[in-house]
Amino acid sequence: MFEHYSVLKEETIKGLEIKPNGIYVDCTVGGGGHSLEIASRLNENGRLFAFDQDTQALEAAKERLHVYQDRITFIHSNFQGLEENLSEFGITQVEGFLFDLGVSSPQLDQADRGFSYHQDAKLDMRMNQSQVLTAYEVVNEWSYEQLVSIFFRYGEEKFSKGIARKIEKAREEKPIGTTGELVEIIKDAIPAPARRKGGHPAKRIFQAIRIAVNDELEVFNQALHQAAKLTGVNGRIAVITFHSLEDRLCKQAFKTWSTDKPVPRNLPIVPETHQAPFKLISRKPIIAQDSELDENRRSRSAKLRIVEKINEWNNDFRYEEGWKK
Ligand SMILES: C[S@@+](CC[C@H](N)C(=O)[O-])C[C@H]1O[C@@H](n2cnc3c(N)ncnc32)[C@H](O)[C@@H]1O
Incomplete structure (x- = not known):
């Protein structure tokens, strides 16, 4: 439905x-x-x-x-x-x-579209399913500088650098494949007191990646x-x-x-x-x-x-x- x-x-x-x-x-x-x-x-x-x-x-x-x-x-x-x-x-x-x-x-609720930080799914976030660029590529292939830039600009996330650093470290070991893995990395990079304020800790980073994947602005x-x-x-x-x-x-x-x-x-x-x-x-x-x-x-x-x-x-x-x- x-x-x-x-x-x-x-x-x-x-x-x-x-x-x-x-x-x-x-x-x-x-x-x-x-x-x-x-x-x-x-x-x-x-x-x-x-x-x-x-x-x-x-x-x-x-x-x-x-x-x-x-x-x-x-x-x-x-x-x-x-x-x-x-x-x-x-x-x-x-x-x-x-x-x-x-x-x-429906895009948010359907786990396999990969938009939601509440559901574990493959990193995707494409609004147009035939587009080539996905969230997987952004998270695993974009440079530290590119990640910091989109996290600041599109997510207005103050812990952008720390989160980008954790992502870089994690993907050196193995690719980050799912929204669930990404959420854990983000949580880990945000200091505990800040994590408890202002909604879900992954909200701003997910917004930033979604804007980048779909070149929304x-x-x-x-x-x-x-x-x-x-x-x-x-x-x-x-x-x-x-x-x-x-x-x-x-x-x-x-x-x-x-x-x-x-x-x-x-x-x-x-x-x-x-x-x-x-x-x-x-x-x-x-x-x-x-x-x-x-x-x-x-x-x-x-x-x-x-x-x-x-x-x-x-x-x-x-x-x-x-x-x-
Ligand atoms: C908030 S929903 C619209 C809801 C609609 N007004 C209604 O009453 O049901 C946004 C829709 O816009 C589409 N969309 C977002 N960006 C788009 C773009 N650049 N080009 C075409 N469609 C886009 C999304 O796929 C989504 O289906």
Whole structure:
């Protein structure tokens, strides 16, 4: 059974202001919960393009959404290929994009996907099962420096060096094959008082490896900018994030897109080239209400940000490297 709780569902659908004859793109169809709400609001002229790089997710979504199959095109692809895939269908303008980032509950719960530090499984963590790079390769083949770098950047783990050192030592004896072995190595590298604070001791390192395996931040930044170009004026982009790195990237990109470029003081108007292409729908991120938090733990870390296009896109508004710092 593919069961995923769709986070911030009402808020997201309301925020997208769906037009019944519009073109919509769910970049992360997952279990299809958000897509179902979008598709049910479309008429025969509207269309939903539903992307997922996980074949199991896509199959489950097809089944769940079969009543609306005449209005939905399913695309098995990383959302990095948004523009290319949509252009194959002649789509150059879209009314709304949704990104509900991260992994789905079935991906986490299915031990053999290797995402979970609670279940022992082969080190994998690929969202796209046909990808070559796996967590096994990252853990066993990446250099000490590369590991320290991803643990600091993507896991914000203060014991990054110690953990990378323990990994290096362990794999000299034999390859680290499973999530269980990795959890033990991490626990061993974190001083006991710190181990007892701030959730599971392996949480941050698993997040870091998952982001590295799936190149999540780079891919998201690229896709977000493809969406910015493809959104028509009055169209919207909604993004749900689950950790501070992707939320920071989204927040900074939206801020850059919604801030006019400075103009010389003596100019009476802001020239078109300097006018921000988007406006923020809410300054602060939308978070889950208590009723949702009671139903779903994962909603605690969810943040929804929405922007609306108000002017043509201009590449000067790209948010480039900032998130890499
Ligand atoms: C949180 S779930 C989405 C849940 C969905 N909104 C629902 O209501 O059921 C995230 C999904 O996005 C997919 N995903 C994550 N990164 C992706 C990417 N770069 N390209 C395509 N799909 C991606 C994952 O495979 C997963 O199925």
